[in-house]
Amino acid sequence: MNMENIIEVNELRKYFPIKSNFFRNTIGHVKAVDGISFSIKRGTTMGLVGESGCGKSTVGRTLLRLIERTDGDVYMDGQDIFALSKEELRKMRPRMQIIFQDPYSSLSPRLPVGEIIGEAVREHKIVPTEEFDDYISRVMRACGLQDYHKDRYPHEFSGGQRQRICIARALALNPDFIVCDEPVSALDVSIQAQIINLLKSLQDQFGLSYLFISHDLSVVEHISDTVGVMYLGAMVEYSDTDSLFEKPLHPYTKALFSAIPMPDPDYKMERVILEGSIPSPADPPCGCKFHTRCRECMEICKDTIPEYREVEKGHYCACHLYNETKTDPALQKEAKKA
Amino acid sequence: MAKFLTKRILLSILILFFVMFIIYVLMYSLPSSYIENTARNLSQKPGTQKSAAQWIAELNAQYGMDKGVIGGFMTWMKFAVRGEFGESWYWTTAVTAKFNDVIWYSFTLAFVAFILEIVIAVPLGVIAARKQYSGVDYTVTVIALIGISLPTFFVATILKMIFAVKLGWLDISGMQGRYFLQLSSWGKFIDLAKHFIMPALTLVIISIGSLMRYTRTNMLEVLNADYIRTARAKGLPEKRVISYHAFRNTLIPLITILGASLPTLFGGALITETLFSITGIGFTSYTSMINGDIPFTMFYLAFSSVLVLVGNLIADILYAVADPRVRVN
Numbered sequence: 282m283n284m285e286n287i288i289e290v291n292e293l294r295k296y297f298p299i300k301s302n303f304f305r306n307t308i309g310h311v312k313a314v315d316g317i318s319f320s321i322k323r324g325t326t327m328g329l330v331g332e333s334g335c336g337k338s339t340v341g342r343t344l345l346r347l348i349e350r351t352d353g354d355v356y357m358d359g360q361d362i363f364a365l366s367k368e369e370l371r372k373m374r375p376r377m378q379i380i381f382q383d384p385y386s387s388l389s390p391r392l393p394v395g396e397i398i399g400e401a402v403r404e405h406k407i408v409p410t411e412e413f414d415d416y417i418s419r420v421m422r423a424c425g426l427q428d429y430h431k432d433r434y435p436h437e438f439s440g441g442q443r444q445r446i447c448i449a450r451a452l453a454l455n456p457d458f459i460v461c462d463e464p465v466s467a468l469d470v471s472i473q474a475q476i477i478n479l480l481k482s483l484q485d486q487f488g489l490s491y492l493f494i495s496h497d498l499s500v501v502e503h504i505s506d507t508v509g510v511m512y513l514g515a516m517v518e519y520s521d522t523d524s525l526f527e528k529p530l531h532p533y534t535k536a537l538f539s540a541i542p543m544p545d546p547d548y549k550m551e552r553v554i555l556e557g558s559i560p561s562p563a564d565p566p567c568g569c570k571f572h573t574r575c576r577e578c579m580e581i582c583k584d585t586i587p588e589y590r591e592v593e594k595g596h597y598c599a600c601h602l603y604n605e606t607k608t609d610p611a612l613q614k615e616a617k618k619a
Numbered sequence: 620m621a622k623f624l625t626k627r628i629l630l631s632i633l634i635l636f637f638v639m640f641i642i643y644v645l646m647y648s649l650p651s652s653y654i655e656n657t658a659r660n661l662s663q664k665p666g667t668q669k670s671a672a673q674w675i676a677e678l679n680a681q682y683g684m685d686k687g688v689i690g691g692f693m694t695w696m697k698f699a700v701r702g703e704f705g706e707s708w709y710w711t712t713a714v715t716a717k718f719n720d721v722i723w724y725s726f727t728l729a730f731v732a733f734i735l736e737i738v739i740a741v742p743l744g745v746i747a748a749r750k751q752y753s754g755v756d757y758t759v760t761v762i763a764l765i766g767i768s769l770p771t772f773f774v775a776t777i778l779k780m781i782f783a784v785k786l787g788w789l790d791i792s793g794m795q796g797r798y799f800l801q802l803s804s805w806g807k808f809i810d811l812a813k814h815f816i817m818p819a820l821t822l823v824i825i826s827i828g829s830l831m832r833y834t835r836t837n838m839l840e841v842l843n844a845d846y847i848r849t850a851r852a853k854g855l856p857e858k859r860v861i862s863y864h865a866f867r868n869t870l871i872p873l874i875t876i877l878g879a880s881l882p883t884l885f886g887g888a889l890i891t892e893t894l895f896s897i898t899g900i901g902f903t904s905y906t907s908m909i910n911g912d913i914p915f916t917m918f919y920l921a922f923s924s925v926l927v928l929v930g931n932l933i934a935d936i937l938y939a940v941a942d943p944r945v946r947v948n
Binding site for chain 2: 370374387392405
């Protein structure tokens with residue numbers, strides 16, 4: 282356990298049962314998250330990117346234990362999240378917060394903003410009662426909201442302001458770690474920049490750590506210190522932001538990056554077009570999960586799961602292309618069993 | 620809000636006028652005419668000199684039915700706005716007096732059933748939603764379905780068999796026991812209450828299912844909302860998430876449907892009242908209608924229409940109280 286890390290995730294798995302319509306017995310599993318490991322250093326931001334449906338949001342929610350895991354461990358500050366009782370977990374909640382994608386549906390329509398932000402502050406006694414009002418005002422101002430917004434209801438605000446409310450709500454609990462689950466995807470580009478900058482300045486001010494989930498690579502590049510790339514419930518590449526964007530290793534990452542639009546009309550983009558659509562996570566391809574769409578697919582990819590290993594210093598990748606030893610498939614299968 | 624209310628009330632008055640007109644036309648054209656029946660009876664009396672046709676003409680004049688549909692309606696309206704509803708043809712007393720005699724039986728019955736229905740159905744719906752697809756959910760659903768599906772007379776008969784015949788705890792029908800007049804006032808109250816147990820139970824059983832299903836559906840919708848996840852992520856106790864965040868949002872549709880059903884409290888329960896020999900408004904108005912008693916029916920239906928309109932108005936106001944988004948607009 283490295284005390285530098287605020288979050289450590291170890292082989293986390295989350296399978297959702299598929300129920301038959303009538304008798305509701307389980308007929309299969311959607312492997313939304315299938316064995317993911319990573320850690321986040323205190324005060325840094327990790328970006329998590331991938332296509333829709335690759336399990337990014339499930340990672341965010343499972344590691345806060347908003348949904349129960351199937352297997353694996355999550356440690357926050359050395360504390361095993363899944364070992365906590367319901368009550369202990371509830372006490373722990375303020376320290377780990379989440380900002381959801383949709384600022385329209387994630388605020389209760391029936392509560393005034395002051396109550397949305399302050400309710401849990403009172404519940405967890407973050408500040409003494411006499412400082413409560415003052416504290417809420419301070420948090421709201423830090424997030425670019427005004428005092429008189431307190432008595433208004435969420436429907437009176439624009440999308441960007443609502444997302445500020447969501448951020449203020451999370452921030453008011455004095456968290457160490459915040460999962461930002463696509464916090465800007467629902468917003469206009471101009472508002473996106475405001476929110477991203479707000480998140481960054483709050484990070485500097487309060488020493489927060491973020492897990493920033495997004496499918497927008499430019500945003501992730503801007504805000505993250507490290508980035509993980511997910512495909513079909515598994516991490517395919519992980520590195521610090523600079524080296525990942527300079528030299529992506531995994532064919533999937535390359536394809537993703539080739540899709541980043543360039544703000545230069547003369548720039549000829551070399552697009553890597555992925556063929557087909559993302560396979561069903563209920564029945565993922567065997568071997569490397571990406572082999573059905575990979576341009577550089579080899580024989581070995583079809584039956585052997587590539588090892589997720591450190592290819593360069595601090596740069597992890599799960600791809601046979603970077604497997605110098607080209608492990609014998611039979612051996613690897615045995616290793617997996619063990 | 621004042622503007623909204625004024626608009627709604629004025630609109631309601633207009634609607635009421637046309638509703639009453641349609642009802643008058645329908646009553647006027649009913650084949651079971653009270654006047655024709657009376658005329659036929661009178662013309663068959665020994666010693667009468669007039670034929671049925673002559674009697675009809677005379678009675679029409681007497682009862683003010685010789686002015687045609689529009690004229691008749693206008694006359695009725697003229698008196699109705701002054702609060703004069705005339706005398707019932709069939710019951711031969713003032714319409715309002717007869718109404719006052721019977722309404723409170725119906726109201727008491729419906730009110731008790733209404734309260735019981737809410738107290739039982741809403742919590743069951745919430746529990747079923749919280750434990751969706753569990754044994755509890757299925758049990759509640761099946762019981763609700765049984766309640767919805769069974770006809771009133773069947774439920775009433777089964778209740779009678781259990782409580783009156785087998786157990787002998789309650790009288791099989793009627794509103795008063797055999798020794799009612801000899802009882803003290805407290806005893807009279809208990810006696811009356813006992814006679815209302817089975818009718819109320821019948822009403823509750825047949826109506827509980829839909830309200831419970833309605834609560835469950837709405838609660839499920841709210842429980843899956845993002846802001847419930849937010850509330851959980853805030854680390855609020857589950858009890859508060861359910862009662863404060865989820866249930867409050869379920870209240871809007873519930874209030875709307877309950878507010879709109881308030882008038883039915885006065886509407887009477889025709890079948891149940893008949894089965895248990897309770898001379899409430901349902902039974903009385905039905906008798907009036909089949910006998911072509913225009914004054915009583917007009918009064919009763921006018922009253923019901925006002926209640927429906929008031930019910931909707933109340934629902935709108937409550938809706939605004941419960942939902943800040945409606946309040947502002």
